[in-house]
Amino acid sequence: MRTTVLVIGGGATGVGTARDLALRGVDVTLVERGALAGGTTGRSHGVLHSGARYAETDPDDAAACLAENRTLREVAAGCLDETGGYFLQLDGDDPAYFERKRAACADLGMETTTLDGDALRERVPEASHAVERALAVPDAVISPSRLIVANALDARAAGATIHTHAPVESMTVADSRVQRVAVGGAVDATVTVDAVVNAAGPWAERCAALADVSVPMRPTRGAMVAVENPGVDAVLNRCRPPADGDIVVPASGAAVLGTTSVTVDDPDDFERSDDEIDRIVAECGAMCPAVTAAPTVRTYWGVRPLYAPDEAGNDGRAISRGFALLDHADEGVEGLVTVVGGKLTTYRRMAEATADVVCDRLGVDAACRTADRPLPGNEDPARLDATDAFDVDAPAG
Template sequence: MNRETDVLVVGGGATGVGVARDLAMRGVDVTLCERGGLGSGTTGRSHGVLHSGARYAESDAEGARECIAENRVVKGIAGACVRDSGGYFVALDGDDPDYFEAKLEGCRAQDIPAEPMSGAAAREAVPALADDVERVIRVPDAVVYPSRLVAATAESARRHGARVLPDAPVTDLHTENGRVVGATVDHDGGETVRTNHVVNAAGAWAGRIAEKAGVEVSMQPTKGVMVAIEGVEVDPVLNRCRSPADGDLVVPHDDEVVLGTTSVAVDDPDEYSREDEAVDRMVAECAAMVPALANREPDRTYWGVRPLYAPDEDERGGARSISRGFFLLDHADDGVGGFSSIVGGKLTTHRRMAEAVADHVCDALGVDGTCRTADEPLPGHDDPAELDDLVGEYVTDSPADSDLRD
């Protein structure tokens, strides 16, 4: 079967569906293809934190400002896709006091609301905290439910005219005269899709999609484990107030907490080892903040891979130091027109990433239109039941918030 579309988006995580939504709202004919259920890659295997920017405040001012801006936007448009839990950065006895002060100063410099609290005040608000919590910074972190967010964004794209295809892997990209002009899609017996532009939003798999067009995109996926434990009550997102390390995050859900996470470079985003020792380390490290976690057996675990872009990884010093910022690559610079990749980034900034892509593509295609995705609420934003119906239609294999569907 042959089809035509103005833009083909490859990848159905948060960024990909965000690109489809933004372009469709500008009147562009869009087709989105995802090899599995929407959100089944990095998005659905994340820790599900909607960052306030505080995590990056002292080390990445631009990233922190992006996060606090998008934190506010997502809370405004996504409704019941978000649990507005708030967040604490927790300093324990022995943690570096200078780091705490730098974090607080960075938040204030980036206009991130940040309130210091004594350990006693923090324990009164969150009794599960350890006795040796010395100080806390309260910030507007939140929990985002990736399945609901992706499904609602995809439905918005569809209502604005996009064609959204889960379970439709792109098996080949077609080039003519130095341009990508189409793709072979394994959907409904097979399709050949002709297009004016292809957006590669495949996350950790972006390098593999780029190879199909003869382009190199240097990805360095890193694996991380998340550990869910039931029966421990914590209201805010807890971050250990220290340099990023394993086991410094506790994310509250209704009947469980999710602990994270490691960051270890892998060669293959589909095939990698999953060590029990990493799970044990998450529990032990997070128990320093929440003693009720100590020696608990996980109720479930899941692993994910981050889509880090690392063309200069050797100079950066390893997986944790690779940029969490996003990069928009125009492959006309590589001699292949009609083809762009969006790589890196964070779930919190997915809408901003999509806006950057849509601006670029519309400019390339000569399309007038401005971004409206920050202003129009998502379908079902005020109706959890509608959101969960959309999840059932679009999303499979998304363990980050599977407890909502149990």
């Protein structure tokens, strides 16, 4: 079996990269060890970030989020719910932090509106009476499952081949170049390649090790609780430094409460703590009291693929949410590229940057088309729910 580029990982970045490459005319095959979206993508809280969350701490990443937020509203409308969002200052929260966030958003060129507590409750009646003021920002909600299906449909239409339940078992490096990849499961074949993209998310370090190269990771788990939605129709963020239980997201008929950040050694085997769930519900209840009494619909944990080349102590929240693109030719393995970190909001940008590097190495002269090419489903979003063309595992919705 042969392909020009093998993409490893069926999350948003991997499928987005396969689509981008296929649209440039590259022969590409994607393999995923389980179902599409079965890792970080399908277990996110589903926020399309405006960049406001990171505006004062990481303005470059915030600017990337804002740019992709605007792009995806145009090209992925069938996957989005333009809910808007608010950062809430509660009684006792630091008003200076609110001012820093507002100023940082203005520096990004983001349009915001400041509301007092009463004005916010007119818009979001479920919001707590402890809310003193709120900053309205252009957050939205994105469906991970629809996004994955839309990208996979377009990738396949452009010529990409997608295999689920096909774990990578080994890589063969010879003459300082990755040449073959053994794939098990549904594929059960050795694939001859010109290039490999490691988009394995929290498993990227393990994947890279198959070629004897290093990708230092600090994966962190995050718990999410989906409850019956008491009527929240906008993203609610606590306006304080990121902490447990500081976001409420209306999604798939529920309200998703999140999240935590705990470093894990193994993205497949980690503790799932009831204490984290209780803490999330209590903290989110400070913003929206009705969620504390709402019946639980589902609970799930995701693992963030944080790239950590430098020590950041035990605080995973201190690690940048930006992405890293690593060309392992620097370590003596040509043809192998790793993309890691980032977030769902910036998946398209990550895929474009990865495809740019791969095409440059392959001598392919073709521009990215994904910034202005609408994804399937924009005119008929239900099409993305009804398709049985792909196996998708996305409890996030």
